[in-house]
Amino acid sequence: MVSALNGPTLAASRAALSAAMADDNPNISDDAESIEPGEIQEVNMEAQAEGIRTVFSDPTNFNVKHPLYSPWTLWFDSPMTKNRNLPQTPISAVPQTPGPLPQTPGVAAAQGWMEDIKRVISFDSVEEFWGLYNNIVPPSALPQKANYYLFKEGIIPAWEDEANKHGGKWSIQLPKDKNKPHVDKMWLYTMLAAIGETFDPSLTTLDPSGSPPNSLITGVIVSTRPQFYRISIWTRLAPGMPDDDDGLRERIEGVGRHFKVNVLGYTESAKLAGPLATDVEFVSHKDSEKKGKSKKITI
Incomplete structure (x- = not known):
């Protein structure tokens, strides 16, 4: 499916997701590698949300953009x-x-x-x-x-x-x-x-x-x-x-x-x-x- 987001917005969204899902991300449990195919990985959404920065919380280094x-x-x-x-x-x-x-x-x-x-x-x-x-x-x-x-x-x-x-x-x-x-x-x-x-x-x-x-x-x-x-x-x-x-x-x-x-x-x-x-x-x-x-x- 083709993304509806423009290039800069899509890049920012991917960067935010990559950061949230990085290997050293504390929001992912330590036994992530042991998950069997078809199982759902539990993610601490509250902790993950803490990594999202908008212009309101960080006017210089925000990592989420909402396109006009x-x-x-x-x-x-x-x-x-x-x-x-x-x-x-x-x-x-x-x-x-x-x-x-x-x-x-x-x-x-x-x-x-x-x-x-x-x-x-x-x-x-x-x-x-x-x-x-x-x-x-x-x-x-x-x-x-x-x-x-x-x-x-x-x-x-x-x-x-x-x-x-x-x-x-x-x-x-x-x-x-x-x-x-x-x-x-x-x-x-x-x-x-x-x-x-x-x-x-x-x-x-x-x-x-x-x-x-x-x-x-x-x-x-x-x-x-x-x-x-x-x-x-x-x-x-x-x-x-x-x-x-x-x-x-x-x-x-x-x-x-x-x-x-x-x-x-x-x-x-x-x-x-x-x-x-x-x-x-x-x-x-x-x-x-x-x-x-x-x-x-x-x-």
Whole structure:
């Protein structure tokens, strides 16, 4: 049977099993060699479990990984990264992922803007996410005009990317003075909802072909500005775009509702509008590019 785990995850699992079943493993009885064919070897499962290390118990040397539905990449920019040859990120103890930008369609059009954005690291497991999260500066401590971009691997955080060009974004703008104690938790919950694929409930259903639909979510962003924070969820489709269908608006609204109620913790009827705040609003990237009033969906 072919394993459903990817290479790194399978290797980690095999290493953990090999360590647990080694000849000098105290969890295996001394008379293991005397077992007759067909007999079952008794294993002290409680003692064996003590050899399993997760990122929660050992953030550096964990030996068990739980794969995510999709791999993700964290990007970062701030005034310190503008026009610099070397990345000046607030990342500590996290190795940077080398290599050029992924050459997906539309990248050439975004290259100028993307020159200032630094790709930090890619990950594909729960443990690697927490290892990353535990070693980066939280949004509340970032400098003004800094941004974290968490996007699915192979998708760059630009409108021009093939995965984004027909989509849009849900976003909320939060006054800084009232939300500095809360923005870190809001951003964490937003990332967890993204990598856990809970924003789009339709992923739990099957289309006529018997397969789940493609996730609407391409990435999430947190931005710090002099007077507010902004958290955004980018989608690959938007109502009225070429790939629209009868249920797309309902799916888009479901993402915004989940974002507002289950991730940010507001009631659905809460009104957040104000001088520096917005309700949870959706606008397509095409409408964002147009001058004048955009067509918005508000939750």
